[in-house]
Amino acid sequence: QLAGLIGLFDPSLTQVTGFSQGVLGLLNTSNGTVKPIQDVADIEPLKQTITQTVEGGYKGIFADRVLVSVDVYFTNKKDFVGPLMMETPFVLVPNLAPDLQAALATGIANNPTLAATLSAAGFSPEQVAQLIVNLASSSLPDASTPVAVVDPVENAPQPGEAPELMLAYRNFGNVDLFGLDLSIDVLATERLAFFGNLSVVSDDFFDNTELDESNTDLALALNAPTFKTKFGFRYNVPFGISLNASGRYVKGFPVLSGPFIGDVGNYFLLDIGAGYDLGRYAPGMRFDFSIQNVLDNDHREFIGAPKIGRLALVRLSYNIR
Known part of the structure; x- marks a missing residue:
């Protein structure tokens, strides 16, 4: 029964799609914090x-x-x-956890079989989505953890190379x-x-x-x-x-x-x-x-x-x- 429940989470059966708005931030080289910027x-x-x-x-x-x-x-x-001064912006996703939770809840609700099985066990799609995100929280970037670096086209890293931070x-x-x-x-x-x-x-x-x-x-x-x-x-x-x-x-x-x-x-x-x-x-x-x-x-x-x-x-x- 547990194997069958896990199988219902297969991406082909439970599709999770969504988008988390990223923001730009500049690194403060003196204290290691990242300050959000507009552009x-x-x-x-x-x-x-x-x-x-x-x-x-x-x-x-x-x-x-x-x-x-x-x-x-x-x-x-x-x-x-x-x-x-540091001029290379980082990309942050401060709302990744709540956005992922909402997308998971929607994906579970859109799978009638999975939703019914969880409901019979006393769980709503929102509760299950919250549980999954909580279990994965240690692996998710927080609001101050960069997930990408914005580099100019002229300085774009080649495959296998790390992006460079530029000061000016x-x-x-x-x-x-x-x-x-x-x-x-x-x-x-x-x-x-x-x-x-x-x-x-x-x-x-x-x-x-x-x-x-x-x-x-x-x-x-x-x-x-x-x-x-x-x-x-x-x-x-x-x-x-x-x-x-x-x-x-x-x-x-x-x-x-x-x-x-x-x-x-x-x-x-x-x-x-x-x-x-x-x-x-x-x-x-x-x-x-x-x-x-x-x-x-x-x-x-x-x-x-x-x-x-x-x-x-x-x-x-x-x-x-």
């Missing part, structure tokens, strides 16, 4: 990026002890070349930036000097509205902080010994650079160092020792780069005069 977009050849910069500055010495340098600038970039750059947007660079050196005494510098930029991320683009997926990142500063001192001890220390602060910033997408966090680093002039023993020779990030603040300076902790350096240099 394939043409990519125009790259244009030359035009950069216009207006800059002004001042450098001067006050009281023979204070050196000040100030630079301000405005930059406009047109047809900026964006990050490397695009020109888009006009970017305006304002910036300020400031540095100060103070010679407090003949042996003690202080220094400091900072850099400020008006923006580090530009969404599609700032770029005057309608595509909400288009965005640019400066891949650099809007604020960073460094300050410290140098002290020359008698007998050729020198000491120095400095602090560095970098404000966090977003990164959009090919597959490297994310946010770099704020970090502060303390560096110390000492040196000794070996000129009395070997003219032109010097020994230096430094520890960067002496507080061992594990930090990442760019997305995709490893975290950096404390770093000690020893250097022996010789200056040929």
Whole structure:
């Protein structure tokens, strides 16, 4: 009896036909997700990026002890070349399971013998179709699993070849930036000097509205902080010994650079160092020792780069005069 029931599911007796609407999606190379899109977009050849910069500055010495340098600038970039982006769409079938279930139910209902046999056992075509789809669910692609790749005709794979994914750059947007660079050196005494510098930029991320683009997926990142500063001192001890220390602060910033997408966090680093002039023993020779990030603040300076902790350096240099 079971064999007879299984035989009624033979495709020649129970025909299952149907259609599941596919959708296109682009792969996000940073997190592996696929975002649905409406259609394939043409990519125009790259244009030359035009950069216009207006800059002004001042450098001067006050009281023979204070050196000040100030630079301000405005930059406009047109047809900026964006990050490397995935352009080959995948084909997804997000409604495959319910569409298959409906087609199975219709096929079973259109086979009177099978439908009557199942009805006698207390099962409707819809219940049996749901049971079959549930049993096969682990083998069916889900809503985010690609089933095909859309390739241009010129790049169509030959038999036995796998389709290729294509990444490309695009020109888009006009970017305006304002910036300020400031540095100060103070010679407090003949042996003690202080220094400091900072850099400020008006923006580090530009969404599609700032770029005057309608595509909400288009965005640019400066891949650099809007604020960073460094300050410290140098002290020359008698007998050729020198000491120095400095602090560095970098404000966090977003990164959009090919597959490297994310946010770099704020970090502060303390560096110390000492040196000794070996000129009395070997003219032109010097020994230096430094520890960067002496507080061992594990930090990442760019997305995709490893975290950096404390770093000690020893250097022996010789200056040929």
